[in-house]
Amino acid sequence: MARPTILVVGAGFAGVECVRRLERELSPGEAEILLVTPFSYQLYLPLLPQVAAGVLTPQSVALSLRRSTRHRTRIVPGGAIGIDTAAKAVVVRKITGETVAQRYDHLVLAPGSITRTFDIPGLVEHARGMKTLAEAAYIRDHVIAQLDIADASHDEAERASRLQFVVVGGGYAGTETAACLQRLTTAAVKRYPRLDPRQIKWHLIDIAPKLMPELGDRLGAVALDILHRRGIEVSLGVSVAKAGAESVTFTDGRELPCRTLIWTAGVAASPLMATLGTETVKGRLLVRPDMTVPGADGVFALGDAAAVPDLVKGDGAVCPPTAQHAMRQGRKAAANVIASLRGKPLEPYVHKDLGLVVDLGGKDAVSKPLGIELRGLPAQAVARGYHWGAVRTGVAKTRVLTNWLLNAVAGDDFVRTGFLARKPGTLRDFEYTDAYLGQDEVREHTAALRASM
Structure with missing residues (x-):
């Protein structure tokens, strides 16, 4: 009997945490794990401003998936551009330009967000x-x-x-x-x-x-x-x-x-969510407290792309699109996928927000961990300590710490590399917002799978 396929879309905080737990908890014979992502790294998004300022190198915040996973997950190098829940398939455009329909038994959607x-x-x-x-x-x-x-x-x-x-x-x-x-x-x-x-x-x-x-x-x-x-x-x-x-x-x-x-005025759920044809809340996919998608068998959604109910706040609130929630949702979604495979009951996601850290560069920072208000160097220590701990791989931790120390001792550098020097990079160029298919186009790509069912 063939192993069931667990397909995870997105290598952000939610997707990577889900994959890590699936690898840790499942035996090799229980399921095949696939991860769809156009890049072979997890981006540590909160430190991007420091990359833009040259405090950190780009490699410091690009965490290698080959290092952060246990090599049991097969990485599909491409982007998901459409989903057919009836055929249980995701349409993937590989980095070569080839478009394929990848079937699944269990689907975890964590494609993140785009700039709103x-x-x-x-x-x-x-x-x-x-x-x-x-x-x-x-x-x-x-x-x-x-x-x-x-x-x-x-x-x-x-x-x-x-x-x-x-x-x-x-x-x-x-x-x-x-x-x-x-x-x-x-x-x-x-x-x-x-x-x-x-x-x-x-x-x-x-x-x-x-x-x-x-x-x-x-x-x-x-x-x-x-x-x-x-x-x-x-x-x-x-x-x-x-x-x-x-x-x-x-x-x-x-x-x-x-x-x-x-432009950093908020985020919107990945346009991939609209290809399912199920209910959304301000663009984010409506899900139950256990992160299953109503009307879509075997589909879970989490992170920035899903409206996960915030059971701590109640009153119909949904979890904010933060890394803190995404990481914990990833672990809970993996636990629920495993429970589904083993015929056990699923559990709701519950997490109380632990606070916010804001690094303003140099000695300036404000932080509110566990409701405690900090400013200046104590806040800076908490902010950088949190980020350093959240960076998963040893290589990335070393790079981040080394870059911080080098910047503190030697100061800033002002090298311009010439990246896209002759082309004004637009939001569409960088975030591929026009890459997604309509529902009819999705069905065209999954027609063969539908016919074989």
Whole structure:
């Protein structure tokens, strides 16, 4: 009798934790484990701002799947672009461009999220995201390039537009991105004799009335004060009305000369979820507390792409799309897949949020572990200690720690590698948001499997 196939889609926090537990708990004869992912690494997303700032190298946050798994999982190098639950198959576009239908007995969907955008003129053409390793590397090159070009320019208008930077999104990602990159440009400008440091201006804007409301009023005020002291202009209750190649217009009527717009205003579930044809909640797949998908036999969904009920908060709340929840959901989903294989009852996911850590670069940080409010060096120690512990492989831990020590002793470097130097990288280019199939197209790819059932 053939072994059942467990197909895991996505190598983020949720997917990798699921695979690790499946490998640990299942005997080789119980199931075949497949992992669909276009890249052979797990991205440690919370440290991307430090990659963009050059504090960490890209390899430091790209955790090798070959090291973090036990070699029992077969990695399918490609992206899932459609799902046919009736045929029990996932349509996969491999990195070679070949499209195949991969069947499954149990499916775990953890494809993560993409940058959430709105119908704002010029946004998708001119904004840059901070969701992938390539985007972080691109933004670093782009920011340093603006300094290089401004230093060489004799046009004051061009210089002004290249030295203004706008980050949209006052949450965790946006705040850290603005803080880390502002620190980079402040250090770099000393190497440019023709640039006045006062010309470099960073703006952080968010439509919300508070900066990182998850921190609470006091720590939020501390973080806001740190940014103000750094010279970052924070505008709350404001968003982007229009984006252009050389300017950004805000909803309060201001128009800034600007050639760098970094968009971190939230995330949306992977478009893969829409190909199932089942119910969603604001784009996230509706699931039961045990993470099974109603109406889809053998399908589990978790992480940023699923609306997993938050049983601790209750009142219909769903778990926020954070790494903390994704990792624990991955382990629970694996336990439920194993229980399903062995004919045992499934258990609901329950987890109380443990807090938030925010690394603003240098000695600046604010953290709220287990409800305890910290700032400054104690907060920095907690933030970096948490991230260092969460990085799974020994090689990655060594790289991260070495990079932090090197940056602390030697300071920043300002090398521009020339990554995509002649091509403006858009959100669509980096996040492949137009790669997914419609339901009819999915059925075309799975027709042979349907006929054989």
